[in-house]
Amino acid sequence: MLYIHIPFCDSKCHYCAFNSYTFLHELKEEYMASALKQLKHDIEKYDIKKNSLDSVFVGGGTPSTVDSSLYKELFLIINSYIKPNAEITFEANPNSATFEWLKGIKNLGANRVSFGVQSFDDKKLKFLGRAHDSKEALLAIENAKKAGFEKISIDIIYSTLFDTEEFLNKEFETIKNLPIEHLSLYSLTLEENTKFSNTPNVVNERDEAYSHIIKKAKDIGFFQYEVSNFAKEGESSKSKHNLGYWQYKPYLGIGAGAVGCIKNIRTYPHKDVKKYINEPLFKECEELKTDDIKNEKILLSLRYEGGFDISLLDKKEREKAELLKKENKIIIKNSVVFNKNYFLADEIALFILS
Ligand SMILES: C[S@@+](CC[C@H](N)C(=O)[O-])C[C@H]1O[C@@H](n2cnc3c(N)ncnc32)[C@H](O)[C@@H]1O
Ligand code: SF4
Known part of the structure; x- marks a missing residue:
């Protein structure tokens, strides 16, 4: 398994503590060149065989803030190390995942796209600090379908102040009609160093909400297979990459702060983007007991x-x-x-x- 981290975002959402930055866009090209160096080096160091990778996940941050052409060199290499039926997922945000971008990553070999939608209600989106509205999210999903993606997933956040049963029912009414086969439903968590960490009352966590979302998801054909993940009937709807993490399979982590774990050694590259660009081969190693x-x-x-x-x-x-x-x-x-x-x-x- 291979994970590639893209640490750029258009705006910082109020709940998010991921390693992502809104003010480093001018470093994208250098960053991708360093990621390429690390990829080449790690493939050799860990003796990754041709046709051996089951899945690739490009996550973030926001992979759709990086032009699809900047992934080309990485994928020229990756494509000879993946199995013929490998799952290749890109995370994307509705405001930056244009039809052209989606077509671009499809041409590189991507076969799955995971959109951070969070909600289909504009007030809730604003409250979460998202850079898109509900219409843009619907359009992005439609464009992914048009670009030829058969596997589309969306992320939704619940347990916010907005999420009464009635409100969540409306979210599910919208989800019901989407051409997607996977759904990640995340309960809002307060993370340190986020805007929300100073306003704990934004969370409305209720035990009943868990059983409610499981039931509503099931009613529209999505079955829970992990605490936050739901898929349509059939093994192929589930995320192969995430299943790999839960099954403790080895994985390479490429990019700033992208943790990897191979042969019981967990690796930590520089989290700081500039340090990573200068030293992409640096890793702190932790031997797991x-x-x-x-x-x-x-x-x-x-x-x-x-x-x-x-x-x-x-x-x-x-x-x-x-x-x-x-x-x-x-x-x-x-x-x-x-x-x-x-x-x-x-x-x-x-x-x-x-
Ligand atoms: C790597 S993140 C973001 C990917 C992409 N940039 C986006 O925003 O769509 C993946 C998902 O984690 C979830 N997430 C991040 N921080 C969270 C938090 N504090 N509480 C609940 N869910 C969170 C969001 O649903 C988000 O879409
Ligand atoms: S949720 Fe996504 S878009 Fe928002 S700050 Fe985090 S990584 Fe960036």
């Missing part, structure tokens, strides 16, 4: 439908898992432990592992 890997694997598995093999647990932990099974909180089938409510993943992991 066996116990940390086990705990992480269990936590990730409890957040999605795949579950984990019970052989990961020691005797005492298995007894606790059996207890949870009796209480009907988890299912154990053919030695695999499945979570029944992904929103309780943290609590269940803590109970089993402590």
Whole structure:
């Protein structure tokens, strides 16, 4: 798996703590050249074989702020390292993902696009600090379809002050008619160093909201397969790349602050864009301890439908898992432990592992 980080954005949303900047646009060309250097170097260093990558994810920041032609050299290389049926996703924002941009990335090999929509209500979009309105979001989705994308996903944020049941029902009414097969529904979290971190009352987190969104998503044909991810029926609707993370597959991280993890070594390139441009091959390395890997694997598995093999647990932990099974909180089938409510993943992991 390969992740490429694009740290540029047109504006900073009030909730967002991702490594992204609105004032570094003039560095795009140099940045892409450094990403190319890192890609070439890492392919060799980690001995990545031709036709071996299952998925590529270009995320951000906002990949659609970078002209599609600036991805060309990266993809000349990437295309010989991916499997024939690899999933290639670009994240995009409705205000910058023009038809030409979408066509451009399609020509490079992209076959999936993930739009940050967040809401179809203009007041909520403004409150979140988004640079687009609802009309632009609908147009971007339509343009992606016209450009030939069969796999389109959108991100929606809920648990804001706006999100009463009635309000969310309206969002789902709009989503119902879209030509998309994947939906990420994120509960608003307050992140440090964001505009919202000083106004905690913007969050309206209610337990009922979780069951409500699961039901509404199901009513319009989207099934939950991870705590925040929903897909239409069929394996191919799910995000191969995200499934890879939850299954603890190795991945390369290219770009400023793009974490990678290969052979139990987690790598951290410079987060600062200028430092990254000057030293794209620099990485801090962290060796993961066996116990940390086990705990992480269990936590990730409890957040999605795949579950984990019970052989990961020691005797005492298995007894606790059996207890949870009796209480009907988890299912154990053919030695695999499945979570029944992904929103309780943290609590269940803590109970089993402590
Ligand atoms: C990498 S981010 C943004 C991608 C793209 N730039 C955009 O805005 O559409 C991916 C998604 O994370 C979600 N997200 C980011 N910060 C969040 C927060 N504090 N709470 C909930 N969701 C968040 C948003 O839905 C966003 O679309
Ligand atoms: S949500 Fe997307 S567009 Fe908004 S600041 Fe974060 S990365 Fe940029």
